Amino acid sequence: MHRIDIYDTTLRDGAQSEDISFSVEDKLRITEKLDELGVHYIEGGYPGSNPRDIDYFRKVSRLKLVNSKVVAFGSTHRPKKKPGGDETMKALIEAGTPIITIFGKTWDFHVKEALRVSLEENLDIIHDSVTFLKKHAEKVFFDAEHFFDGYINNPKYALKCLKAAQDAGADCLVLCDTNGGTITSVVGDVVKKAVKGYAVPIGVHMHNDADCAVASSVTGVETGASHVQGTINGLGERCGNANLISIIPNIQLKLGMKCLTPEQLRKLRDVSRFVTEIANLRHFKRQPYTGDSAFAHKGGMHVSAILKRPETYEHVSPGLVGNSQRVLISDLAGKSNILRKAEEFGIRLSTDSVQIQDIVTKLKELENQGFQFEGAEASFELLMKKSLGLHKKFFELMGFRLIVEKRKEGEEPISEATIMVKVGGHVEHTAATGKGPVNALDNALRKALEKFYPELKEVKLHDYKVRVLTAGKGTSAKVRVLVESGDKGNRWGTVGVSENIIEASYQALVDSVDYKLLKEEE
Ligand SMILES: CC(=O)SCCNC(=O)CCNC(=O)[C@H](O)C(C)(C)COP(=O)(O)OP(=O)(O)OC[C@H]1O[C@@H](n2cnc3c(N)ncnc32)[C@H](O)[C@@H]1OP(=O)(O)O
Ligand SMILES: CC(=O)C(=O)O
The missing domain is CATH 3.30.160.270 (Alpha-isopropylmalate synthase LeuA, regulatory domain)
Structure with a gap:
């Protein structure tokens, strides 16, 4: 079973999210958490961009990381400069990381309209930038920006860009869906072709503008990529990046490929919540695998079945990703919900107890009047205890x-x-x-x-x-x-x-x- 490398870019591409601004201290704490989780690479920032990221790289070298390697990110050199005289290249080297990732243009439209250089000149820029950085870092990864759009528009040219990076010694060619609009089946077709032509490992880096980023990342891995990039909770510019919180368990539990150890995988929920807290956001309840609702059962029939066999309504066991099963109380509940809640509240109730039906009826009446017990479980516990004569009046x-x-x-x-x-x-x-x-x-x-x-x-x-x-x-x-x-x-x-x-x-x-x-x- 070959390993799939997990490359986290929460601190770089994730920081490009609207409303997110990580301090250096935040970035260092997230770095430590990601290391505990066991991701293989942590893209820490863009040292050519701002003093905060330069400070981060200075401080991160003092952390004793066990599992992860820190990566500095930047672009290929500017057209009018030589690599040795380019500020971005200088900042990347000064960051002192063992690995450097640079992005380069691979869509002919972008080369002409955004970079405003000839197609040949862009190939030289890619080649010379990778060659230069290889002298200063253990590994250089090449992010092929807009690769899928480029391949669709001009496949020969997009592949030439990859070849320029490979010939210069790039250690991984990362195919980016930068605008995030590529449909998953197209991703699969393109990755299959790219894998065939190149000797170095292929990676994928997806954005979520068409809501396909997780599916496309998984398809990328199925069709031959061995390196997958994304962010915790899908943070990222516009609609976000591919969400590692879904990608990691999908690769490991569904495809049976190895990326983390089972103990590390159990930290997934904790890491997801930690990043939410540091980002000062509310946790997304319906986040697959780690959300509060991911294994929360509301419908009475579902609860009845999961009490017999959890697999009836759970696609994986919640404990594998550090989550747990929940049973909700509402007017969609049946006797099974009440029985399960009784167990949680330490109340002894047998399945054939007549009081269960009374509690279900009372619950539904109150919900009909406007009460909502899903967010008020303490009130429901009191209601149950009062109905069963287990409640004492304190005042x-x-x-x-x-x-x-x-x-x-x-x-x-x-x-x-x-x-x-x-x-x-x-x-x-x-x-x-x-x-x-x-x-x-x-x-x-x-x-x-x-x-x-x-x-x-x-x-x-x-x-x-x-x-x-x-x-x-x-x-x-x-x-x-x-x-x-x-x-x-x-x-x-x-x-x-x-x-x-x-x-x-x-x-x-x-x-x-x-x-x-x-x-x-x-
Ligand atoms: C797909 C991605 O996510 S790529 C990463 C995007 N992230 C960011 O942009 C965040 C960090 N960026 C920054 O802090 C700033 O943009 C800086 C410091 C990097 C550059 O700032 P400035 O020098 O003021 O340039 P500005 O941001 O206006 O424009 C970017 C320039 O980079 C050029 N450029 C864009 N991509 C590349 C590339 N792959 N290689 C070389 N140059 C590039 C653009 O053509 C533009 O040049 P121009 O000014 O001659 O038109
Ligand atoms: C490199 C990168 O972040 C992108 O192409 O989306």
Whole structure:
């Protein structure tokens, strides 16, 4: 089984994504993560482009990488310069990496219109640039920019460009679908032909403008490429690059070709999430293999089947890529979803228990009223425990009042809540202010209860979302409030629904407090 080399360009082509700006520190941390994952090459940046990338190459040489080699990226030399006097070439050498990748034009249209040199001159530029860099690096990879468009327009010329790079000593010829518009079947045909004509390894580098990048990369490998480039989570210019998070398991688990060890493959989810965090993005739930929804089952019939045999609705075992199976709760649930959730919540329920059907019916009624338990599993756990008589009341509400006062134009309104609760035989009556009425109510509720339950001091509100459920009803519409709370070790979601936003918020806040107290007791 021959190895497929994984070449990651998150830090170079991925950094060309809109909204992404990695600091040097970010790049170094991602480098270490990619090394742990075991990718063979990490394209760290474009040293001829900016001081940040130059600084990165200075610092990355101090990291003790175990699995990956760092690569510096740049272009062939400028037409009016000789390689020895070209700034890009100089910066590439000064980066001091064992491997250098340069891109060169291979589409005759681009040579004439973008570079504005003759076709012959471009061949010399490619040849001379590779020859020059080979004296300074262990290996030089040649990225054949726009290779597929070039091949379709003028195959002879595109192949001549590859030959110029090979003759100069390039160690890998990477066929790039730079505009990302090539259809997968065409990629397969072209790679097959390119592989036949050249002695050095062939690579593929796909962009995702036609949403074919992952499929085309896999086809490239199937038709003879032994090196595949891409980025974590498909970051990249315009619609992104080929997504290594899908390509790696596809190659390894579907084609049976080796690129990472099984232990490394299990780090895939962790790496995917790490890059999302560093990039300051929200994780893409439906990301194949590593997304939260990748192995999340909602339909009752699916859940019934996976409880018998997971393979019935899972194309691979989630653990292979560090992910895990999830079962969702909604009005599409059946008894199997409830049974599985009971197991997760530590509730003993037998398959023939009559209470299961009651819980399913209640769940569907509440979802019909606007509740959504998929994002509020803590509320669902409370609902189940209440239905089964396993829930103890921690406090009783004796009333609350909210005042929002704006005393003059241009002054911020003041929000104040007073609340009365009963815990055991004690009545607590307290007040608190807040940034808005919900915040004031939250503060007052917790202030009243903290005296009896000091553990509530740890609880923080992380997210508060309101969704209008009945369109066209203006300010009298029914709303759903979803709250995400957390303490030192956990996060949990709760929900409330009402035509009154304060009441919906109160329901969600009370569930949040209840859940924390329940977990403390358990
Ligand atoms: C397909 C890819 O992703 S390739 C990588 C693209 N990435 C980037 O462009 C990000 C980093 N780039 C940069 O920081 C800047 O563009 C620099 C520093 C490299 C160059 O900046 P400038 O010198 O100001 O040039 P500018 O960006 O305006 O234009 C690029 C020049 O490179 C030339 N060029 C483009 N491709 C090549 C090539 N393969 N070989 C040689 N020259 C090239 C263009 O013809 C253009 O020359 P011109 O100014 O004579 O028209
Ligand atoms: C080299 C490169 O990034 C491309 O052709 O897309």
